[in-house]
Amino acid sequence: MTDFSALVEEAHSAFANTQTPAELENAKALFLGKTGKVTELMKGLAALSVDEKKTRGAAINVAKQAIEAALQQRRQELADQELQAQLASEQLDVTLPGRRQSAQGGLHPITLAQERIEAIFASMGFDVADGPEIESDWFSFTSLNNPPNHPARSMQDTFYVDAVGADGNYYNLRPHTSPMQVRYAQAHVRKHGGDFDIAKNQLFAGDMPEIRVIAPGRTYRVDSDATHSPMFHQVEGLWIGEAVSFKDLKAVYLNFITQFFETNALKLRFRPSYFPFTEPSAEIDIMFESGPLKGRWLEVSGSGQVHPNVIRNMGLDPERYIGFAFGSGIDRLAMLRYGVSDLRQFFEGDIRFLSQFQ
Numbered sequence: 001m002t003d004f005s006a007l008v009e010e011a012h013s014a015f016a017n018t019q020t021p022a023e024l025e026n027a028k029a030l031f032l033g034k035t036g037k038v039t040e041l042m043k044g045l046a047a048l049s050v051d052e053k054k055t056r057g058a059a060i061n062v063a064k065q066a067i068e069a070a071l072q073q074r075r076q077e078l079a080d081q082e083l084q085a086q087l088a089s090e091q092l093d094v095t096l097p098g099r100r101q102s103a104q105g106g107l108h109p110i111t112l113a114q115e116r117i118e119a120i121f122a123s124m125g126f127d128v129a130d131g132p133e134i135e136s137d138w139f140s141f142t143s144l145n146n147p148p149n150h151p152a153r154s155m156q157d158t159f160y161v162d163a164v165g166a167d168g169n170y171y172n173l174r175p176h177t178s179p180m181q182v183r184y185a186q187a188h189v190r191k192h193g194g195d196f197d198i199a200k201n202q203l204f205a206g207d208m209p210e211i212r213v214i215a216p217g218r219t220y221r222v223d224s225d226a227t228h229s230p231m232f233h234q235v236e237g238l239w240i241g242e243a244v245s246f247k248d249l250k251a252v253y254l255n256f257i258t259q260f261f262e263t264n265a266l267k268l269r270f271r272p273s274y275f276p277f278t279e280p281s282a283e284i285d286i287m288f289e290s291g292p293l294k295g296r297w298l299e300v301s302g303s304g305q306v307h308p309n310v311i312r313n314m315g316l317d318p319e320r321y322i323g324f325a326f327g328s329g330i331d332r333l334a335m336l337r338y339g340v341s342d343l344r345q346f347f348e349g350d351i352r353f354l355s356q357f358q
C-alpha cells in the first residue's frame with residue numbers, strides 16, 4: 001500500500017481546524033512529531049526488504065512533503081489573520097477627543113487685577129509705565145517733597161540697600177510707586193524738548209502733550225500682618241496739564257472704580273488728608289450700595305493736587321503746569337474684588353487658593 005493521500009487529507013483538515021499557532025503546533029505533532037503518524041510509518045520501513053523500502057519510502061516522503069507544505073500554508077494563514085486582527089484593533093479613531101493636560105497654569109490674582117487696571121486706564125488714554133524697584137533716595141523721597149526727617153525715611157519703615165550709589169545716593173526698595181511720577185514726567189519733558197536744569201531752576205514752560213500715566217508695580221515696607229505684607233503692589237496715577245483739576249481726578253477715579261468692580265452701585269468720597277507731595281491731599285473712599293460690603297466706607301487710595309515743588313522736580317514750571325496724582329493699593333483692590341480676607345493668602349503660593357481664580 002503506497003497511497004497516502006488519505007493521510008495527507010487528514011492532516012489538511014486537522015490543520016485547517018486549528019485557530020491559533022499553538023493549536024497548529026499540537027496538530028503538527030500528531031503527524032510529524034516523535035510518535036506522529038508519519039514518523040511511525042518511517043519506523044515501519046525497517047522491517048521491509050530493500051525494494052519495498054524504496055517504493056514505500058518514496059511514497060511516505062511525498063506524503064510527508066505534502067503535509068509539511070500544508071502545515072506551512074496554515075502557519076502563514078494564521079499569521080496573516082493575526083496581523084489583520086491587530087491592524088483592526090489598533091486603528092486610529094480620529095474622531096476621539098484629544099487628551100487634555102490635567103492641570104493648567106494660570107495668572108496670579110494680583111496679575112489679573114493689575115492687567116484689569118491697566119486696560120481700564122489705557123481706555124482713558126493713560127500710558128502704562130514700569131520703573132525700578134531699587135530706587136534712589138532722591139526719587140523715593142527728596143523729589144517728592146519729603147523733608148529729610150520725615151518718618152517714612154526711617155529704617156523702621158523702609159528697606160535700605162547696603163550700598164551708596166555712584167551718584168552719592170542711598171538706595172532703597174521703593175516704599176511706594178510715587179517716584180515713577182517724577183521719573184516718567186522728566187522723561188516726557190525731555191522727549192518734548194524740555195532742556196531743564198532743576199538745580200538752576202531752569203524749568204520747562206513750553207508746549208507739550210499732557211502727561212497721563214499709570215505706573216503699577218511691586219513696593220516694599222517693613223510691615224507684616226493680615227492686611228500688610230513686606231512686599232505689596234501699588235498703582236500710581238498722574239495727569240499733568242494746564243487746567244487739570246480735582247474734578248478730573250474724581251471723574252477718572254469714579255470711572256475706574258465702577259469698571260473695576262463692574263457696578264454703578266457705589267459712591268466715592270474725598271476725605272482731607274496729608275501727603276508731602278500733594279497740596280491739597282485727600283484719601284479716596286468708596287462705598288458699595290449692594291453686595292456683602294454694602295454700606296461701609298472703604299479707603300482705596302491716596303490722592304491730591306501735585307505739589308509745586310514736585311512739579312519743579314519734574315522739570316516743569318509750576319506757573320504753567322498743574323495736575324493730580326493718586327496711589328492705590330492693588331492688593332487691597334484685588335481683595336475687595338475677589339472677597340479675600342487675608343492679604344497673606346496671595347503670597348503663600350497655595351495652589352488650592354490660587355486655582356480658584358482661573
Ligand code: DAH
Pocket residue numbers: 175176177178236237275277278301302303304305324325326327328
Ligand atoms: N505714595 C502714597 C503712599 O504710598 C500714596 C499716594 C498718596 C500717592 C497721594 C499719590 C498721592 O500719588 O497723590 O501711601
